[in-house]
Amino acid sequence: MATLQCVLIIVLQTVICSQNTLQADLLPHSGSDNALITDSIQTSIPEQAADRLGRIKWENIAFIGFQVWFLGMAFDATVYQNTAEILALAILNVICAILGALEVVDGNKWLNLLKNTGYSTMPLSVAEKIEIALSVMIMLFAVILAYLSYEMSRQFGWNIYKKIGADVQIQKMYRMFQFFVLSLKIDVFTGFLVSLFSVCYLIHVAIKQGLMWESVIELIVTVLILPMLYFARTAGSVESKVRMIIFLIFQVLEFVHYCLILTETFQPSNNWYTWIVLIFIGLAFNVITSVLAFMCMRNFGKGLKPYVQRGSTKQKQDVEMNKSKVQQDWQIDDD
Template identity: 30%
Template sequence: WDRLTESKSTTLFALISTVQTIALVILQAKIFARNIDGWFNLHPGPDEYTEAEVQLLEAQETSNRVLNECPTIVMDPEFMVHEVPHIILITILACITGYLSFKLYKQFGWNIYQRIGTDVKLQSIYKARLIFVMLLKLDLLMMLLFSILIIPYYMVEFTSSGASYKGVVYMGITFFALVFLFESVAFKSIAKEHKAGMIAFLSFWILVMITYVWFCYIGISLVSIYKWYIGSIFGVTCLLMGALTFVIGIVVMRNFGKGLKEHLDKIGFQEEEAFDNSNDKRDMEVGSRRN
């Protein structure tokens, strides 16, 4: 950052490079979207084949459904040969991710030690706070992914009961907006140690837990009706993560007023003071070079 802000020229160069990168990404995204649209127009109905790649157990089931619905379609009898490399690749990537996660976890502990010090109690409180923040982000991600997965399901269920598509969409958008709002309240509350904000978040999270139970029910229904096993995995995962978020949130709130905020504020002040001193030293060095 010091090198980027060393002069107006470097700052302008970084700004122009950023603008060029954004423009290039937008143009490439439009080209990609156009090509995808053209591919779908040339090859209608690829959903069955995409769906078959979800899991090994679903591949055979999807093939049977496609053949029953469209008997004129000729399926590749050796499609499992194409599925196995896909599954092996995912397994290898999962192992690599697990190894990197373990390394990051060790680094995570060292970072806590550097920031908090040798106080074991404060380390535990700080770790609980970081875990809670991580769960908030994962909850939002899982909720988004699962909602995309079940869009066709609850569109059919709601519209069959007389509800409109717009009503379902508005309800989903409103729910996501509320989740995002209350998670923002939780972020602010743990930073300032406001119990009122955390109580409001935990009260709202009970409603989210009820929604997770509904997600779990939908996931199990997807298994029983469509043999879509990933639906039940998503549903159960959402429910467990929601319950863990609620429990960790209570633990974090109970830790308010135990010295962590004061310690972090002190560290933040020291870091800001050190940053200002380094900037002053750099300005003095630049001035001496010009002279």
């Protein structure tokens, strides 16, 4: 179902993106770098619409990226039986459906405004119809995948109980580690996407104004985000406090990085709310990931390590644990 959703939504979003681009090409562009923060008296509606449709194009691309990330997360959650991850995917899919509905509202707003001008609105009209179909489709998939996620989480819960046993303390630490891993994976999308878009914008500005120190920091953080997220996952697996502290220091640097982006974003009357919300989501998960990393680090050395391995290490650990269980099951008491 996740694969089917990914394919269908990517196709529809690609068509919507192309139609929005065609509509933007039919409209006059303002001489200002940002028509949306210019006084509406000085800037005409077609110029504002051209600027907004140019931004919507990037939102469509982000939507496509989200679907690819969502598919990878669905497979990962299923293979590694991460209950927190599978339930979070169901919630994210509902949020995705809401964003799809907002996309329809935003498109309809500019369509109505442009109808009062002499410019053709055919591409935007086509995009609006596809956006409605997209919104309905996402909601349908959200309901189906929510049910499947609930059923899978019940099975995962039983499998984890059989794997870990009845030790409540170990179960609590294991759930905490699952939430930490989930937060890292969400950071792959929110943190990296926000940083990548920000760097693209800064490159555009740097071409005109020159390179600034803020640009250097944001570029360094963007390059390091994905390697550091993997670094944090391995730090949790091997229970290395030194590695986890290094990751927490990087999180502080990433927090500064988000603050710099916010100062650049908060301009007078900036109406690109989607981008602002995305920055705040990235900032929130930066804090959440840091807190979870610290809490997981406190659990190092308390018996969780055998249950959080992956790859070849996990296979060897499972073989050893199964052998131990078999020996215990067939032990004969001579008395």
